[in-house]
Amino acid sequence: MANNFSPDSEPTARTLLRRVLDTADSCTPQRRRSDRISAQRTLLETPSSRRRSIQTKVTARQRSHGARSTGRLAHGQAGGQLEEQTPRTLLKNILLTAPESSIVMPQSVVKPAPAPQVVQPSRRKSSQSSLELQLPELEPPPTLAPVLLGSGRRKQKLRLSVFQKEVEWGPQGLPVSQEPPGNPDASSLTSSLNLTFATPLQPHSVRKPGLARRPPTRRAIDVGALLQDLQNNSLASTPLDIVLEDTQPFSQPLVGHSPNVHYSLPHPYPGPEDAEGTVHHRTQGSIPELQNHKLQPEPADPLEMTEAEGSKRAMEAKNPEESSGDEDISDRPASSELASNVPEFLQAKQLDQFLEPAPSSGATVLSSEPQEPVLARTHPRPRTAVPRPRQDPHKGGLNHYTKLFSFYAKMPMERKALEMVEKCLDKYLQHLCNDLEVFAAHAGRKTVKPEDLELLMRRQGLVTDQVSLHVLVERHLPLEYRQLIIPCAFSGNSVFPAQ
C-alpha cells in the first residue's frame, strides 16, 4: 500500500484540496472533540507531508477499522453535508463538479470529498463491490488503485473508464442509488465522473502540445530574400550582422533600394535545391544582369546553405526589421559600376553566389512581389548607386530602433511618426558622438571607453545614485551582453571581463 497512486501525478491545487478534504473532517459540531483535534492535526500535517504519504496515511486510515476513523466518519455522517454550507462543502462541490484536467486525477475524483459525508455502515462493509458501489461518496477502492498504479496512463484511463462504468452501474448492473437520499454529492460525483471520463482523453491530448515541441516554422523564403539583400548590402559596406556574414570585401553597394519595406516576411521557400534550379533557369534567361553571372559558374553549396540558413533564421528572428530593410534591395539593379566591381568579388565568396540564388528564387516564388523582383532581375536599374549604400544600412539600423519604439509605445503609430522617430534618433546619435568625444578628450584619451559612456548616462539622468549602470544593463540587455559588461568571477580565479 505504499503507493496507491501513480508516481507521476503532479501536485495540483485540486489534488491538494482533495487531500485536505480527505484527511480532514467536516467541522460538524456533533463530532467528538478528540476527533476534531485529530482531524485538525491531520489537516495540518497534510500540507507539509508529501502527497503519497498522505495518501497512504489516508487510505490506510480509511481502510482500517480503527475507531478513530470510524468515529470520525460516523460523526461526519451525522453532520450531513448539506445542512451547513461550510467552505469545505463548497470546495467539495467544486471539486466534484469542476472538470478534471489531469488524467490521474480521476482516481482522486472518485476518492474525493465525500469522505466526511460517507455513508457509514455501507462504507464499513469494505468489500470491493460495496466500495465500488459507494464510490461516489467513498474514497477510491484500494483494489482499483493498485490496478491503476501498475498500468500506464493510457491503461489508467481505460481502466478508469471501466471503473466509472462500474461505479455508475454497480457491479451487478444496478444504478448507483444506494447513498442516502440527501447526498447530492453522489450524483454530482457521478456527473463529475462522467465529466472526468471525458476529460482523461483531453488532458492527455491537451498536454501534448505543451510537451511536444512543434518544429519551428521554417520561413526559408525570408531567409533567402534576406540573404540576397544582405549580400546586396554587403556589396555596399561591412555587414550589419556579424553572425550571418563573414567578412566580405565588397566596396560598392548594390543599388536598388526600392521601397519594399512592405515585403511580407513569411514567404514560402521551395528549398535550396529547388531554388538553385529555378535560379539557374532564370539566370540563364537574364543575361544583362551581370550579377547573375555569378550564379551560373557555381552552384550554391548546400552545406553552406544549411548552416547559413540556420544562422539566417536566427538572425532573421533577431532582426526582422533589418531583413525587411535589406529586402528592399532585393531588386538588385545592375549598374555598370557595380558590375565592374562585382566580378572582383565574385570569386571572393561562394556564399554570395549562394545568397544570390536563394533570395532571388525566393523572391520569384513570392506571390506578394511578383513583378518587382523579376523586373529587377531581368532589367538593369539605371539608378544612382552612390547615395544608396549610405542610406540603406543606416536606415536598416535605425529601423531596428524604430521597431523597438513601436514596441515600447504599445500603441498603433503612424508611418510619419516612425519616420520622425528615425530623425530624432539620428539627431540623438550625433549628439551622443559629440558628447563622447568631449568626454574622451577631457580624460586625455583618444579611445572612448565604457567610463565615458557611464558618465554620459549619469549626465542624462539615467544612472543615479540609486540606479547604477549595472542595474540598467541587467534590466535591458540580454544575457550575452550583460556578461560582457558586468564583471563576473569564473572558475580558476579569473574575472571576466577583466577589470
Place this chain on the structure above:
Amino acid sequence: MALSATVSQKKHVKRKAPRGFLRRLFKRQKPHLRLETRGDVLVHLNCLLFIHRLAEEARINACESKCGIIKKDHVVAAAKVILKKSRA
C-alpha cells in the same frame, strides 16, 4: 575559457544589438576616435533607454490628446522634451 567565442545556433540572442551599425556610425562621425569593444553595447543600451523614454513620452502625449494612435506631432513634442533632457 570564460565565454564561448561563437554563438551556437541554439543560443541566438534575442534583441541583438546592431553593433556593426553602431560602430560604423561612430566611425563615420568621428573618424579620429576609437570605440572600445564594449562601448558599442553600452551605446546600444543608451539608445534603448532613449527610445524607451521617447516612446513613453509620445504615448503620454497621445493619451492626453485622447488619440488612439500616436501621431507625428505627438512624437515631435515628445522628442523636444526628451532631447532637451538628454542634453543636460
